[in-house]
Amino acid sequence: MNTILIVCDTWRRDHSGAYGNDWIHTPNINRFAEKAAVFENAYLTSYPTLPCRRDILTGRYEFPWRGWGGLDPDDVTLPQVLGEAEKTSYFITDVYHHWGRDAGNYWRDFTGFSLVRGQERDGYITDTDVDFDRTCHRFPLQGPSVPHSRNAQWMRREERDWFSPQVFSQATRWLQHNADHEDFFLMIDSFDPHEPWDPPRYYTDLYGDPAFDGTEYPVAPYGSIEGKLTPEELRHVQALYAGEITMVDRWFGHFLDQIESLGLLDNTVIILTTDHGTHNGDRGRTGKNWVLMEEISHLPLLVWHPEYGHGTRPKQKAQALDYFPTACEAAGVEIPAGLHGKSLLPFLKDPTLADPR
Template sequence: MNKQLTMKRRSFLTTTCATASVLAVSSARGKKAKPLMKNGKPMNIVVMMVDEWRYDQFGYRGERMIKTPNIDKLAESGNSFDNTYCVSPICTPSRGSLWTGQYTMKHGCNFVTMDKHMPPDQWSYIDTLKKSGYVIGLSGKNHIFNDEFMDKYFDFREEYTHFGKNHGTMTKADQAVYDYRHDEKRPEFKSDTPDQGSVLFEGLIEGPLPFKKEECMTHRIAEDGIRFLRDHADDDKPFMLHYSFPDPHWPNVVPEPYYSMYDPSKIEFEGMDIDWATHPAAHYIQSTANGFGDYTMAERQRIAATMYGQMTFIDDSVGLFMDELKRLGLDENTIVVFTADHGNFGGHYGMIGKTKAFYDSLVRIPLIVQFPGIENGREFSANIENVDIMPTVMEYLGAPAQKGIHGKSFLEILRQGHGTHRNEIFAEIGLNQAPPPVMPLKELDAYAKMRKAKDGNSWFLDYTVKGRSSMLIKDDWKYCHYVGDREELYNLKDDPLELRNHAALGGHETKLAEMRAALLDKILKASMEPDAWSA
């Protein structure tokens, strides 16, 4: 750790007494409510987030190869929810839903570019916490709030993108890592995608990241997060820290010892017998554009092994942070949430990454929560959407329920030890723009080569970004509707890998009609909810 992290520690009890009389919560109208206290103590909040991590690739979920001992320990000392879903399988929309408790159709942050990031005059739970006296911090990835929002609300901003540190205290190593990740040497991956330019892109990148692990982003995020803890351990105010990792999202690069930690030849992929001709065309286009159509099995395994190394690197940084939280005596009055913005194919169908799709590997996410004073060490099968997370945190703190949101607290599930919570799960993705005509699979390879030569690597965005799409899960069935593309119907109990699309194969017309009607009903009801910031 850097010497700058060293700081004197004062009594936690002194802080508790000093804070008890001043902390209050504001509603969206700005009125004062009762203090955010629990058992006479102010409660800190840590929201840990990883980017693009499949829900089942953790030791506590039965994963045998990928080493995640610190996250497993977090699950053992907290409560894990096995059926948690993001409400959009793309970074910015999902993060917007976490912080507002609203579906994308309401908060409007529906794509990853800066013009779709949240402005300072839009309500979020950050606003409520700030008005309640919280010190707000970020160590890691943002990808939801614009610069004006960050200037208004965040007291601590050590920010990283997938391509390096871009705000805060920069070291020479930070700049070197940034420069390396902004130098895409593979000519076929040069990109004109907005906000990316010539950064490292998807696909196979041979060799380890040529830096010491202590110089790389995942470790530096831990250093910045620990510095925040030490700086505010004895403050008169509680804090909310967003501790957020850009990995294991692409580019899949990692330093030693993580690059060599996993033997690629021992990695096996499920779902390799998928028939893409019976699935929406957009699902395979992004991976084809980024080389997966041409990669050998050994090359795919190498990408996966690198991603596994990224995961264990993150796990180590989670351990460093949690050890310091405990050493400072903050674990007894800090809520800890661990989740992901969305999933990752993670090797399913021989692919790494994501696309405009609702496979469980992309929309089902990890969720671990630790609430001081609530029984821990349990696994729950309740159906949770990530819009439910912050309403649960706020109810635990005693804050009044926020009106005009889609999320609903699952605190009662934690208290009772059981429950379903939701009978349906909803998700959505896509811009309100017409997608191009469906490309037949047999013509895709030739078309992809032509488009890449003409328009560069990011031509696939026409297919994977444009066009609204929605999903509903109900009673073990999943239905997905795509504007301008093939619809999907899966029985998740019989077909967890979602290989057999009954909408294409036939035989379940009654169920298909039932799920179409249920999705339409869900969309119409959700669109009628009042805006949170005008509630």
């Protein structure tokens, strides 16, 4: 059986109808959740971006032994194990940390990979003739805003040019040409809805004041908001984030439609999740460089299996390092010894099963 793992970075659990939010527009995640198992107790393991990816790909805890960085030469990875069993794996991502000099090798063992360039600090375009007034609108040019805006000017003409649309469109094209692989593993790693939050304006206007003319903060100041954001600016930050999620939802929906049209729901496990959340005005803070409260650590996790788990809400603990053994079990590949993770499929078969952890 195939496995498709979708990681949407910095997606708060409470920003989805699947977890009780009645105001955010996530119709495609909602329709997926109606069919899938919705885990109630998924929590982060290692944190933030790259440590979580190492948990995913090795099935072992990164924290507290290792920090930010790439895979080590002796790390045994999920695509490596699947490859040794002659299974095809593919990696699609715009998370620029994967090819930065501080990491640079997370696609190492995949059969193939595709990198969507230009996200956040990615040094993709270096042209000097940039009209920052057009690309930045009203937000301050600082930190990742500079390279991000330079890239955006030359890349964006319509919605499909934003990053999550590019990522899911590439995934759709890959499925169209690779659906016949037996027991394939596809990992889609979308940096959105991570900052910078700058979706097309019509998404932001779903949640904020269309007449807002203050300073925009696609990267809100990390830490206390006291003295940094006015109430109007904070509401706009929240609207930017919600709009980013709704854009991701739309393009996830297009991808889900392709899965259905190719008949892959009948032989594919689909995992939709995130690495962590973020503060967005709650507890008087924005960002995620603080105590790991529920807004950051309690994660959305939706898992589809063709045969069981439909409409259930398992309460067993689930973590990123569980995806490795889950994909192995789905593909009929022996789960390597020494993993810290446990397959989630038994919890789909029996949501009342005792939690081994």
